[in-house]
Amino acid sequence: MVKILDLQYGGNFVGRGEEIKELKEKIENNGIVVVTGDRGIGKTNLIKVVEEDFKKQKECHHIEYGSLFSSEVSRIFLPDKIKTGASSSLTAVGFGGGFGRSWKPKELSILEYMEKSKGEIILVENAHELKEEEIKTIFAATRRNGQLKFILEIATPYKSDVQLRGGSYEVVELRGLSDKDIGEIVRRECPNFSDMIVRGIVSLSKGYPYVARSLAYICDKKKAEDGMFEFLKTLRDDDMKYNLDRIHKEVLETLSEDSQRVIKKLAVAPAILTSNLMEAFCGKEVDTSLNDIIERGILVESEEFFRTYHPLFREYLRHIQPIALKNKKDLYCEAMERVKSEFDSILILFEVLNEPDIFEGLIKQTENYDVINFVGTQTHTWGKLEQALCAWNHLLEKTKGIDKEWESIATGNIGIVYRIKGELDKALEYHEKALKLNEELDRKRGIANQLENMGNVYFTKGELDKALEYHEKALKLNEELGRKEGLANQLENMGVVYLNRRELDKALEYFEEALGIFEELGSRIETAQTLMNIGDVFVQKGDKERALDYYREAKSLAAGCYIFEEVSKRLKRLKEEQDAKRV
Numbered sequence: 001m002v003k004i005l006d007l008q009y010g011g012n013f014v015g016r017g018e019e020i021k022e023l024k025e026k027i028e029n030n031g032i033v034v035v036t037g038d039r040g041i042g043k044t045n046l047i048k049v050v051e052e053d054f055k056k057q058k059e060c061h062h063i064e065y066g067s068l069f070s071s072e073v074s075r076i077f078l079p080d081k082i083k084t085g086a087s088s089s090l091t092a093v094g095f096g097g098g099f100g101r102s103w104k105p106k107e108l109s110i111l112e113y114m115e116k117s118k119g120e121i122i123l124v125e126n127a128h129e130l131k132e133e134e135i136k137t138i139f140a141a142t143r144r145n146g147q148l149k150f151i152l153e154i155a156t157p158y159k160s161d162v163q164l165r166g167g168s169y170e171v172v173e174l175r176g177l178s179d180k181d182i183g184e185i186v187r188r189e190c191p192n193f194s195d196m197i198v199r200g201i202v203s204l205s206k207g208y209p210y211v212a213r214s215l216a217y218i219c220d221k222k223k224a225e226d227g228m229f230e231f232l233k234t235l236r237d238d239d240m241k242y243n244l245d246r247i248h249k250e251v252l253e254t255l256s257e258d259s260q261r262v263i264k265k266l267a268v269a270p271a272i273l274t275s276n277l278m279e280a281f282c283g284k285e286v287d288t289s290l291n292d293i294i295e296r297g298i299l300v301e302s303e304e305f306f307r308t309y310h311p312l313f314r315e316y317l318r319h320i321q322p323i324a325l326k327n328k329k330d331l332y333c334e335a336m337e338r339v340k341s342e343f344d345s346i347l348i349l350f351e352v353l354n355e356p357d358i359f360e361g362l363i364k365q366t367e368n369y370d371v372i373n374f375v376g377t378q379t380h381t382w383g384k385l386e387q388a389l390c391a392w393n394h395l396l397e398k399t400k401g402i403d404k405e406w407e408s409i410a411t412g413n414i415g416i417v418y419r420i421k422g423e424l425d426k427a428l429e430y431h432e433k434a435l436k437l438n439e440e441l442d443r444k445r446g447i448a449n450q451l452e453n454m455g456n457v458y459f460t461k462g463e464l465d466k467a468l469e470y471h472e473k474a475l476k477l478n479e480e481l482g483r484k485e486g487l488a489n490q491l492e493n494m495g496v497v498y499l500n501r502r503e504l505d506k507a508l509e510y511f512e513e514a515l516g517i518f519e520e521l522g523s524r525i526e527t528a529q530t531l532m533n534i535g536d537v538f539v540q541k542g543d544k545e546r547a548l549d550y551y552r553e554a555k556s557l558a559a560g561c562y563i564f565e566e567v568s569k570r571l572k573r574l575k576e577e578q579d580a581k582r583v
């Protein structure tokens with residue numbers, strides 16, 4: 001049986017010799033390479049060919065779904081750090097903004113591990129699904145570690161929310177294959193086709209391997225050549241949109257009625273599916289239909305995940321089901337009810353992140369604490385604060401008075417969101433509640449985190465004595481616990497408070513002590529932040545030359561992280577002031 005999708009890499013790959021060579025060279029010489037081209041042009045096959053070659057010399061990791069990037073990268077770089085339960089809550093961080101600036105979230109800790117990696121190659125399919133923060137992480141990681149490589153597969157045109165800065169990456173753009181290459185693909189798939197059929201498929205495919213294989217699949221199902229000719233004549237030589245609709249309609253009709261119903265339901269479901277999710281959306285009695293669809297290559301399995309054979313086919317199936325899409329909320333709620341206690345539910349939630357009314361209803365159905373917390377953490381990282389708040393409020397409702405540890409996690413994280421939103425009294429209220437819960441549980445690390453969070457809130461409120469009081473308490477507790485990073489964060493925070501109180505010698509003392517610990521830990525972001533803050537001290541002291549030295553050193557370490565722009569501005573402003581004085 002000819003499968004509609006059977007990846008053609010390795011010895012079966014046809015017609016991309018120059019592109020393979022170009023991609024390999026660009027990977028060797030650049031941290032980020034974007035493989036782009038129209039859907040169906042063969043991008044996935046190309047990166048798989050190159051991956052097979054690089055596997056012989058380097059460690060390669062293939063991420064098939066951009067929407068799973070964060071969890072997959074954590075699995076790659078933090079295999080010993082991935083835990084569930086209390087350890088998965090957000091950690092408190094120092095504001096360290098310098099001279100009264102608002103608190104900013106600390107950059108993802110995953111970067112510290114990426115920086116120490118030994119030259120992995122990460123290949124990301126469907127990279128248009130990446131969130132802005134994830135793209136920033138990729139750029140930051142490759143700036144810090146020249147051995148780390150990312151290959152991003154993105155269909156043309158780029159989605160509008162995928163922001164890739166010019167000059168920061170290389171591009172390999174795929175165009176249509178030659179008639180000769182398309183003919184070879186068709187003959188390999190269907191060696192019994194006549195020359196006339198092959199020529200018809202080649203002409204209509206316009207150099208797109210996806211179209212050629214789909215036409216070969218359809219013609220193979222018709223058996224008799226008359227039926228093949230009859231179908232090919234229904235297509236228009238210069239209207240690819242029309243042809244794709246006809247092709248997808250014909251592909252669908254090769255299935256039985258039961259299988260058609262199943263694949264249509266799965267097209268409305270999340271793009272990434274597990275066996276549990278397929279059952280949740282289609283019911284339990286679907287084994288025969290699923291086996292039929294999988295055998296034909298219309299549903300493709302990769303490890304524990306499934307997807308329809310091509311995004312274009314999925315788009316077609318969704319387009320012909322306007323009523324199903326209109327009833328999407330009800331369909332998703334029914335499915336969520338079946339997987340509400342399982343980790344699979346996270347795929348449903350991620351599918352509706354940009355549909356707030358559906359997301360809110362589904363998160364309230366979810367019963368798996370790890371899923372709820374993970375969604376809160378990820379949406380917080382992506383800047384979707386309302387979704388994060390929705391998730392953690394639900395976690396709090398589920399655990400209040402039942403599980404104090406999870407209750408403390410949810411409460412503290414809600415406080416962090418309110419602090420970012422500028423609702424400081426609310427933030428303080430939640431951090432105080434989280435502190436009390438941690439004290440009842442005798443969770444000293446949690447106590448230290450909440451003390452730090454409260455110090456941050458008081459600092460933002462301008463109550464500097466209060467801020468200092470809470471950071472001193474957190475400092476002592478971190479010393480008792482032997483937490484060097486926590487200790488350094490408190491020293492940094494206290495330095496910022498003293499800087500804002502204009503007690504410059506005190507500020508310098510605390511910053512220098514924090515700097516020593518951050519350098520010992522190899523924490524590049526925190527080291528750069530502290531150097532910038534020391535530069536601020538010397539600006540206030542009137543020693544502009546020393547301030548410039550610290551800003552320059554901070555800038556050299558800050559490449560790729562959120563403080564780079566800030567330290568660059570300070571350095572530029574100070575240099576301009578110095579130059580103006582000389583004139």
